[in-house]
Amino acid sequence: xxxxxxxxxxxxxxxxxxxxxxxxxxxxxxxxxxxxxxxxxxxxxxxxxxxxxxxxxxxxxxxxxxxxxxxxxxxxxxxx
Amino acid sequence: xxxxxxxxxxxxxxxxxxxxxxxxxxxxxxxxxxxxxxxxxxxxxxxxxxxxxxxxxxxxxxxxxxxxxxxxxxxxxxxxxxxxxxxxxxxxxxxxxxxxxxxxxxxxxxxxxxxxxxxxxxxxxxxxxxxxxxxxxxxxxxxxxxxxxxxxxxxxxxxxxxxxxxxxxxxxxxxxxxxxxxxxxxxxxxxxxxxxxxxxxxxxxxxxxxxxxxxxxxxxxxxxxxxxxxxxxxxxxxxxxxxxxxxxxxxxxxxxxxxxxxxxxxxxxxxxxxxxxxxxxxxxxxxxxxxxxxxxxxxxxxxxxxxxxx
Numbered sequence: 001x002x003x004x005x006x007x008x009x010x011x012x013x014x015x016x017x018x019x020x021x022x023x024x025x026x027x028x029x030x031x032x033x034x035x036x037x038x039x040x041x042x043x044x045x046x047x048x049x050x051x052x053x054x055x056x057x058x059x060x061x062x063x064x065x066x067x068x069x070x071x072x073x074x075x076x077x078x079x080x
Numbered sequence: 081x082x083x084x085x086x087x088x089x090x091x092x093x094x095x096x097x098x099x100x101x102x103x104x105x106x107x108x109x110x111x112x113x114x115x116x117x118x119x120x121x122x123x124x125x126x127x128x129x130x131x132x133x134x135x136x137x138x139x140x141x142x143x144x145x146x147x148x149x150x151x152x153x154x155x156x157x158x159x160x161x162x163x164x165x166x167x168x169x170x171x172x173x174x175x176x177x178x179x180x181x182x183x184x185x186x187x188x189x190x191x192x193x194x195x196x197x198x199x200x201x202x203x204x205x206x207x208x209x210x211x212x213x214x215x216x217x218x219x220x221x222x223x224x225x226x227x228x229x230x231x232x233x234x235x236x237x238x239x240x241x242x243x244x245x246x247x248x249x250x251x252x253x254x255x256x257x258x259x260x261x262x263x264x265x266x267x268x269x270x271x272x273x274x275x276x277x278x279x280x281x282x283x284x285x286x287x288x289x290x291x292x293x294x295x296x297x298x299x300x301x302x303x304x305x306x307x308x309x310x311x312x313x314x315x316x317x318x319x320x321x322x323x324x325x326x327x328x329x330x331x332x333x334x335x336x337x338x339x340x341x342x343x344x345x346x347x348x349x350x351x352x353x354x355x356x357x358x359x360x361x362x363x364x365x366x367x368x369x370x371x372x373x374x375x376x377x378x379x380x381x382x383x384x385x386x387x388x389x390x
Binding site (some may be wrong): 018020021022023024027028043045061063064065066067068069072 | 112113117122124127128133134137283324327328
């Protein structure tokens with residue numbers, strides 16, 4: 001049995017220190033990759049973490065919504 | 081810079097954990113917009129949940145998409161929360177006096193017609209204090225691109241009611257609700273003569289990006305109204321506790337109606353927010369019609385205007 005790989009299409013990069021915890025990226029991610037962490041950054045905000053990174057499609061919707069330029073979604077250049 | 085963060089999987093079959101190669105978080109700088117931002121001023125002063133940052137994000141993506149050279153782009157802002165935009169974008173940007181962003185931009189454009197002049201300001205600055213300038217810049221069809229971030233109130237001065245405040249809204253100066261008639265900006269600007277008018281909310285990030293790209297291609301006075309949440313001074317008093325609540329309301333209540341009569345483009349938060357591209361028409365702009373007129377009247381004695389800077 002050859003298992004077909006399910007390599008994620010994309011990944012999300014988060015700059016925790018720049019985040020203000022508004023939650024836009026978490027709410028508007030189409031595949032629910034992100035959630036706000038329980039931890040605080042040094043300014044006292046809950047930053048997002050990728051709780052299901054395997055679902056990420058790399059659409060960069062999180063990055064388009066981020067008011068603080070702290071999140072970026074990118075595509076993996078998978079070869080089909 | 082992002083590539084270096086990722087250990088690229090070597091084979092296409094991953095046996096157990098497909099997530100190992102994916103970094104969850106990175107401390108490193110991580111957006112391609114940083115070339116266009118003054119990074120020494122980031123993080124900006126806007127509140128958590130404010131929509132102005134999202135609108136700037138969409139605007140910068142549009143600037144990158146439309147490949148405008150950084151030295152040909154100018155941003156002019158007035159006073160207010162949105163007036164801070166000029167301070168954060170790393171192009172030639174001007175922070176002008178209250179309401180006078182448009183006259184400043186007019187002078188800039190007429191002195192050097194090669195520049196792409198963008199006025200990025202708020203509703204209080206553009207339509208209330210600088211309302212008269214807005215009327216006449218649209219009437220003359222001066223080639224400037226206006227982006228008006230409308231958060232329904234004067235946010236920087238403490239949440240007072242503005243001309244764009246919807247009726248029934250509670251603001252700091254109207255604790256029993258606002259009763260005056262609200263200014264419908266697309267209708268107002270269409271009457272004045274703008275050639276491109278669109279309204280989007282900060283929920284519609286890709287549409288804002290596309291609209292800004294379209295504006296850069298148009299010649300003449302273009303106007304984009306961006307409805308933005310203000311959790312600190314508007315939302316908190318009006319049932320939207322966080323910026324996210326207001327964004328969810330935008331998502332739920334906004335209806336895209338392109339090319340409709342701007343008189344029907346209503347904006348009632350909580351009931352109906354009509355968004356879309358309302359006007360896209362052609363009119364001779366100020367410099368073209370000036371050249372055409374004087375060329376006709378004065379004949380060969382008139383040389384077409386090429387700007388005050390040789």
